Amino acid sequence: SQQGEEDPQALSIQEGENATMNCSYKTSINNLQWYRQNSGRGLVHLILIRSNEREKHSGRLRVTLDTSKKSSSLLITASRAADTASYFCATAITGNQFYFGTGTSLTVIP
Amino acid sequence: EAGVAQSPRYKIIEKRQSVAFWCNPISGHATLYWYQQILGQGPKLLIQFQNNGVVDDSQLPKDRFSAERLKGVDSTLKIQPAKLEDSAVYLCASSLRISGNTIYFGEGSWLTVV
Numbered sequence: 001s002q003q004g005e006e007d008p009q010a011l012s013i014q015e016g017e018n019a020t021m022n023c024s025y026k027t028s029i030n031n032l033q034w035y036r037q038n039s040g041r042g043l044v045h046l047i048l049i050r051s052n053e054r055e056k057h058s059g060r061l062r063v064t065l066d067t068s069k070k071s072s073s074l075l076i077t078a079s080r081a082a083d084t085a086s087y088f089c090a091t092a093i094t095g096n097q098f099y100f101g102t103g104t105s106l107t108v109i110p
Numbered sequence: 111e112a113g114v115a116q117s118p119r120y121k122i123i124e125k126r127q128s129v130a131f132w133c134n135p136i137s138g139h140a141t142l143y144w145y146q147q148i149l150g151q152g153p154k155l156l157i158q159f160q161n162n163g164v165v166d167d168s169q170l171p172k173d174r175f176s177a178e179r180l181k182g183v184d185s186t187l188k189i190q191p192a193k194l195e196d197s198a199v200y201l202c203a204s205s206l207r208i209s210g211n212t213i214y215f216g217e218g219s220w221l222t223v224v
Contacts, residue, residue, distance in 0.1 A: 044215070102150075103151075
């Protein structure tokens with residue numbers, strides 16, 4: 001399967017700390033996206049990073065991509081209780097056919 | 111800008127019954143997706159449309175699932191007959207074009223098969 005695999009499966013941190021979650025995949029990709037899903041809701045797009053990019057920032061989010069290791073990481077700095085959610089990476093081999101991993105469940109304790 | 115609209119939000123049916131979900135994508139988005147998300151798992155692509163044509167339906171259980179996007183705008187996903195294992199959230203999503211674009215998701219349609 002070309003699905004991304006997130007690690008860890010679950011993460012619990014104190015408010016204000018940084019949260020790092022990783023995604024590994026098996027085949028070469030065109031781009032990779034990170035999504036957030038609050039309980040009972042749809043997925044919200046966070047960042048798209050293309051295969052020729054190594055790092056992207058958006059507010060408190062930082063995404064890195066290492067195509068040689070076939071891995072990506074999502075860093076959330078200065079976490080807030082509202083960041084509590086599941087985070088998914090989605091990999092695209094061709095076009096916009098994205099394959100999702102099983103997600104990292106993040107809990108930020110106030 | 112209006113987001114991806116889905117209905118119904120919740121549905122409970124008995125096994126062997128049928129159910130249909132409706133999706134209206136963001137205006138102007140050519141690509142439409144249906145994903146199935148079982149509790150505790152990531153979304154799994156069921157079918158992808160480009161306008162009114164099917165791009166990928168390799169993971170759609172065609173013996174019981176069908177989907178159409180007749181006019182290249184809104185779409186319907188049907189399950190007939192439903193099985194217990196079909197209990198999941200059915201997520202509709204859309205993107206502007208087929209390649210390299212952000213995918214926007216609706217809130218999902220929650221199906222429970224009893």
